[in-house]
Amino acid sequence: MSKESPYFDAREMRDPGVREAETVAALRGQVAHAKAKAPAFAKLLAGVEPSAIIDRAAFARLPVLRKADLTEMQRRDPPLGGLATGPAAGYALLISSPGPIYEPEADRANYWRMARALYAAGFRRGDIVHNSFSYHLSPGAWIMQSGARALGCAVIPAGVGNTEQQVNVIGHLRPTAYAGVPDFLKVLLDKAKELAVDVSSIKKAMVSGAALPASLRAELQGRGIDVHQCYAIGDLGLIAYESSAKDGLIVDEDIFVEIVRPGTGDPVPPGEVGEVVVTPLNPDYPLIRFATGDLSMLLPGASPCGRTNVRLKGWMGRADQSTKVKGLFVTPGQVAEVLRRHPAVLRGRLVVSRADEQDVMVLRCETNGGDAALAREVAETLKSVSKVGGNVEFVPADSLPNDGKVIDDTRPVG
Numbered sequence: 001m002s003k004e005s006p007y008f009d010a011r012e013m014r015d016p017g018v019r020e021a022e023t024v025a026a027l028r029g030q031v032a033h034a035k036a037k038a039p040a041f042a043k044l045l046a047g048v049e050p051s052a053i054i055d056r057a058a059f060a061r062l063p064v065l066r067k068a069d070l071t072e073m074q075r076r077d078p079p080l081g082g083l084a085t086g087p088a089a090g091y092a093l094l095i096s097s098p099g100p101i102y103e104p105e106a107d108r109a110n111y112w113r114m115a116r117a118l119y120a121a122g123f124r125r126g127d128i129v130h131n132s133f134s135y136h137l138s139p140g141a142w143i144m145q146s147g148a149r150a151l152g153c154a155v156i157p158a159g160v161g162n163t164e165q166q167v168n169v170i171g172h173l174r175p176t177a178y179a180g181v182p183d184f185l186k187v188l189l190d191k192a193k194e195l196a197v198d199v200s201s202i203k204k205a206m207v208s209g210a211a212l213p214a215s216l217r218a219e220l221q222g223r224g225i226d227v228h229q230c231y232a233i234g235d236l237g238l239i240a241y242e243s244s245a246k247d248g249l250i251v252d253e254d255i256f257v258e259i260v261r262p263g264t265g266d267p268v269p270p271g272e273v274g275e276v277v278v279t280p281l282n283p284d285y286p287l288i289r290f291a292t293g294d295l296s297m298l299l300p301g302a303s304p305c306g307r308t309n310v311r312l313k314g315w316m317g318r319a320d321q322s323t324k325v326k327g328l329f330v331t332p333g334q335v336a337e338v339l340r341r342h343p344a345v346l347r348g349r350l351v352v353s354r355a356d357e358q359d360v361m362v363l364r365c366e367t368n369g370g371d372a373a374l375a376r377e378v379a380e381t382l383k384s385v386s387k388v389g390g391n392v393e394f395v396p397a398d399s400l401p402n403d404g405k406v407i408d409d410t411r412p413v414g
Contacts, residue, residue: 028051338386
């Protein structure tokens with residue numbers, strides 16, 4: 001697109017039907033590529049025929065890959081667990097995230113796809129970006145820098161901490177844009193006011209990695225900074241981003257997002273909260289159906305800005321709701337298995353509480369009319385699967401909260 005266009009490229013305005021067909025074809029090719037080039041996926045997808053992936057339903061039958069899996073695979077088969085399509089020495093950067101999990105960055109522009117989000121936030125060639133994400137082993141700073149450089153921006157590698165020094169750098173180099181967590185931008189502005197340093201050159205910001213409350217956005221806006229946010233993680237790079245409409249987070253064009261029931265790989269109906277599962281169309285590190293552990297939901301309709309891809313509501317919590325009951329771990333996957341064995345149960349929510357100084361479990365089940373016999377059967381399955389006994393309570397369909405929770409631990413802390 002031209003420099004004056006609000007769109008990074010024409011793909012953002014694709015007809016949804018065209019995007020769906022092109023994405024399914026790309027997923028089919030990605031599965032074939034991963035099987036051929038990444039040893040771990042050759043094993044994980046051994047029984048999968050790429051040509052059988054004709055729609056998203058077929059793709060949803062593939063196994064889900066979780067962060068814990070990455071840690072274990074990299075421990076067994078260092079350095080990258082057989083998940084990359086080339087040797088570690090062939091990459092430009094090798095980065096570490098908590099876990100630890102190690103991620104490669106290939107030597108190509110905009111590797112993490114962040115340029116699209118920054119462009120939507122108004123970043124352009126000629127901008128100087130003050131990047132306050134950490135450069136120490138972790139991926140955040142490199143994700144932002146790669147996108148900024150792809151747009152032709154200069155980058156100040158500020159990193160974290162050293163607030164007074166950063167303020168003086170801003171006052172001297174006059175950056176026009178900020179990248180980092182939203183709270184630290186306020187810290188910098190407050191410190192600059194205290195030191196009487198002019199930092200008014202910063203007119204726009206891309207924030208991530210922490211919540212952006214409406215009150216903080218309004219305060220930053222009142223200080224002359226147009227703030228956009230994005231959803232990105234170290235394993236994948238950009239997932240979704242905010243446009244000028246600031247109405248949900250638009251999914252990047254080079255990934256495929258599914259919302260699944262926590263503890264499973266089963267997609268939930270539109271509008272229901274679930275775990276975000278992402279497949280990047282990355283030839284170097286093809287993480288097929290990677291479960292982020294984050295909860296979100298798809299918003300209805302298209303963005304008012306004209307981009308036609310689906311939108312996420314944003315971060316809505318964590319999907320890993322495992323808890324210990326009577327000394328044993330109970331997991332969302334176990335709850336999902338109980339529900340799978342009883343099709344008459346539409347949805348379920350395991351509530352853990354305390355009574356008479358003992359742990360108590362109640363599986364609340366949405367049904368269209370369950371009886372005592374079904375309650376006994378579900379309770380028996382719950383005990384068999386989790387090894388912990390619990391009661392079963394039937395509730396009307398659509399009465400459980402739509403918050404993605406499969407296990408609700410209400411026990412007091414401390």
